[in-house]
Amino acid sequence: MKKVSKRIGLVEIYTGDGKGKTTAALGLAFRALGHGIRTYIGQFMKGYSYGEVKALKFVKPYIKIEKYGKKGFIHVKKEPEREDIELARKGLEKAKKALYSGKYGIVILDEAITALFFNLLKIDDLIDFIRNKPKEVELVLTGRYAPQRLIEEADLVTEMKEIKHPYRKGVKARKGIEF
Amino acid sequence: MKKVSKRIGLVEIYTGDGKGKTTAALGLAFRALGHGIRTYIGQFMKGYSYGEVKALKFVKPYIKIEKYGKKGFIHVKKEPEREDIELARKGLEKAKKALYSGKYGIVILDEAITALFFNLLKIDDLIDFIRNKPKEVELVLTGRYAPQRLIEEADLVTEMKEIKHPYRKGVKARKGIEF
Numbered sequence: 219m220k221k222v223s224k225r226i227g228l229v230e231i232y233t234g235d236g237k238g239k240t241t242a243a244l245g246l247a248f249r250a251l252g253h254g255i256r257t258y259i260g261q262f263m264k265g266y267s268y269g270e271v272k273a274l275k276f277v278k279p280y281i282k283i284e285k286y287g288k289k290g291f292i293h294v295k296k297e298p299e300r301e302d303i304e305l306a307r308k309g310l311e312k313a314k315k316a317l318y319s320g321k322y323g324i325v326i327l328d329e330a331i332t333a334l335f336f337n338l339l340k341i342d343d344l345i346d347f348i349r350n351k352p353k354e355v356e357l358v359l360t361g362r363y364a365p366q367r368l369i370e371e372a373d374l375v376t377e378m379k380e381i382k383h384p385y386r387k388g389v390k391a392r393k394g395i396e397f
Numbered sequence: 398m399k400k401v402s403k404r405i406g407l408v409e410i411y412t413g414d415g416k417g418k419t420t421a422a423l424g425l426a427f428r429a430l431g432h433g434i435r436t437y438i439g440q441f442m443k444g445y446s447y448g449e450v451k452a453l454k455f456v457k458p459y460i461k462i463e464k465y466g467k468k469g470f471i472h473v474k475k476e477p478e479r480e481d482i483e484l485a486r487k488g489l490e491k492a493k494k495a496l497y498s499g500k501y502g503i504v505i506l507d508e509a510i511t512a513l514f515f516n517l518l519k520i521d522d523l524i525d526f527i528r529n530k531p532k533e534v535e536l537v538l539t540g541r542y543a544p545q546r547l548i549e550e551a552d553l554v555t556e557m558k559e560i561k562h563p564y565r566k567g568v569k570a571r572k573g574i575e576f
Binding site: 230273324374395 | 405407409410411412413415416417419420421422423424425426427428429430431432434447448449450451452453455456459502503535548551552553554555556557558559560561562563568571572573574576
């Protein structure tokens with residue numbers, strides 16, 4: 219494994235209503251492994267196994283994914299349940315361990331911003347996470363509805379904007395492509 | 398390899414001035430390999446080896462990348478040279494072979510839209526490419542400045558919009574992250 223300490227790690231945010239946020243984070247991890255950099259991905263609000271998890275066997279030990287949500291928990295429509303809040307909080311703790319482990323050049327908090335929107339995470343906890351990251355680690359947060367306070371903490375922010383989406387035409391999420 | 402013929406492949410476009418277009422395409426390829434789907438990536442205007450190429454050894458034979466540009470050729474500032482137009486045209490031919498080979502569930506024309514903007518490709522050739530794709534193949538095009546005529550041909554379009562970028566603060570592209 220290459221030393222990651224020569225680089226300065228930034229804080230990146232991928233937000234917006236368009237497709238490509240999680241996917242871009244995965245691509246980042248894939249590209250980094252070519253340089254011998256390891257990535258930790260913590261996924262909030264996701265319990266199911268997706269294609270990316272099945273792909274991990276190819277890229278050991280460079281990419282590690284941990285899912286923090288419970289199976290079947292994907293979208294919150296009303297107030298979050300205590301169990302889900304607890305899972306998200308524990309997830310952030312796990313991510314913190316990865317962040318300080320010295321093992322990873324990139325740490326991705328996938329859907330952390332969505333979890334924030336649904337009151338599963340507190341913004342102060344996320345900002346605390348960001349401000350206390352080791353300076354050499356690249357930190358990536360994804361999810362819709364990034365609030366201004368979070369954007370201010372980031373170095374790089376991209377909004378994925380939906381221009382056209384086939385769901386509107388009735389095409390469902392497809393295995394191998396969307397998940 | 399799984400049969401790809403059960404799915405209907407869409408046409409996806411990732412455009413805009415923000416970071417994450419090529420990266421999202423890479424992530425798509427990475428996720429798909431978890432499902433046993435193979436991806437062909439043709440990169441226009443790119444000659445150098447990037448992290449993603451070094452990462453390929455991990456994911457053989459699921460992801461194949463071919464670079465169509467000449468080394469060092471990254472941005473066109475004036476009228477394109479005949480050699481570059483020829484390379485792009487030959488690139489599209491190579492991509493067409495991959496498209497019809499039956500091997501790939503996903504075909505990505507990375508920076509094809511940028512190549513279009515710089516007059517290395519003709520829009521009619523790209524539209525022809527899109528309209529004649531086998532129906533089961535997912536086709537992904539990336540690059541800034543997608544023209545309306547191209548957007549009309551796509552099923553899914555995401556604009557990556559730059560909200561904040563560290564280049565503006567003088568941070569240069571970093572190995573392992575941006576390339």
